[in-house]
Amino acid sequence: MSLALRKVSRTFNGTTAVKDVNLEVKPGEIIGLLGTSGCGKSTLLRAISGLDAEYDGEIEINGKVSKEIHDTTGFIFQEPRLLPWLNVLENVTFGLNGKRKDKENRAIEYLASVGLKGKEALYPRELSGGMAQRVAIARALVTSPEILLLDEPFSALDAFTKMQLQDLLLDVWKLYQSTIVLVTHDIDEALYLCDRVIILRGQPGVVKKEITIDQTRPRDRASEQLAKIKSDILASLDLNHRS
Numbered sequence: 001m002s003l004a005l006r007k008v009s010r011t012f013n014g015t016t017a018v019k020d021v022n023l024e025v026k027p028g029e030i031i032g033l034l035g036t037s038g039c040g041k042s043t044l045l046r047a048i049s050g051l052d053a054e055y056d057g058e059i060e061i062n063g064k065v066s067k068e069i070h071d072t073t074g075f076i077f078q079e080p081r082l083l084p085w086l087n088v089l090e091n092v093t094f095g096l097n098g099k100r101k102d103k104e105n106r107a108i109e110y111l112a113s114v115g116l117k118g119k120e121a122l123y124p125r126e127l128s129g130g131m132a133q134r135v136a137i138a139r140a141l142v143t144s145p146e147i148l149l150l151d152e153p154f155s156a157l158d159a160f161t162k163m164q165l166q167d168l169l170l171d172v173w174k175l176y177q178s179t180i181v182l183v184t185h186d187i188d189e190a191l192y193l194c195d196r197v198i199i200l201r202g203q204p205g206v207v208k209k210e211i212t213i214d215q216t217r218p219r220d221r222a223s224e225q226l227a228k229i230k231s232d233i234l235a236s237l238d239l240n241h242r243s
């Protein structure tokens with residue numbers, strides 16, 4: 001599913017958080033939004049999801065401009081946000097429409113695709129951080145979203161779990177062909193996952209640069225080509241200057 005942002009700006013109480021952001025995303029593309037804290041990455045993601053409609057400009061999803069919540073988008077947050085009184089299966093089926101057995105079968109299938117086969121009856125308190133985030137991924141996927149929005153989805157996890165879940169994300173992307181917008185602070189994560197990285201900078205945040213990562217997957221995290229792109233990204237972030 002395609003996605004386009006045209007001159008999107010968002011102002012909170014007189015202060016502009018992001019200004020005039022333009023972005024065209026092709027179906028099946030993985031786009032990273034990268035930038036220092038407070039430059040408006042989450043604000044943009046909330047606008048794309050329809051959770052926040054108070055922005056100026058236009059957001060078009062598959063050719064249709066709308067400010068409503070899009071049922072074609074799935075959202076994954078930094079923390080899993082599971083309901084503690086529901087087990088894993090119930091957390092994934094929660095809010096789905098349809099017959100109970102159908103919903104459960106669907107949830108079981110998606111839980112298997114994130115490596116949680118047989119864990120359906122566990123409660124959130126019994127899960128590791130990585131398992132809980134896998135449940136959150138299954139919960140987002142079960143609605144078959146054509147656009148997946150991820151807000152620093154792996155930043156609370158240890159380095160090894162993070163790398164496993166990045167690979168998992170690529171597996172589900174291959175399987176479901178979703179268009180993905182990923183907010184991250186982690187340059188290596190953006191280099192490993194994204195087709196294109198949008199660098200935002202400043203307050204209000206504006207698009208400073210777009211970097212295409214034209215490397216086949218699976219990528220070598222330690223490759224020289226990625227290291228070169230990383231130094232370009234670091235230079236664009238201009239961490240020594242605030243603007």
Ligand SMILES: Nc1ncnc2c1ncn2[C@@H]1O[C@H](COP(=O)(O)OP(=O)(O)OP(=O)(O)O)[C@@H](O)[C@H]1O
Pocket residue numbers: 012013017035036037038039040041042043044185
């Ligand atoms: N609901 C809100 N009310 C008022 N100001 C807000 C609101 N949401 C965001 N902002 C402001 O908008 C700016 C951008 O915030 P946002 O959370 O989008 O940044 P971010 O780039 O995602 O930051 P971080 O990387 O730290 O999560 C900040 O100055 C923030 O204080």
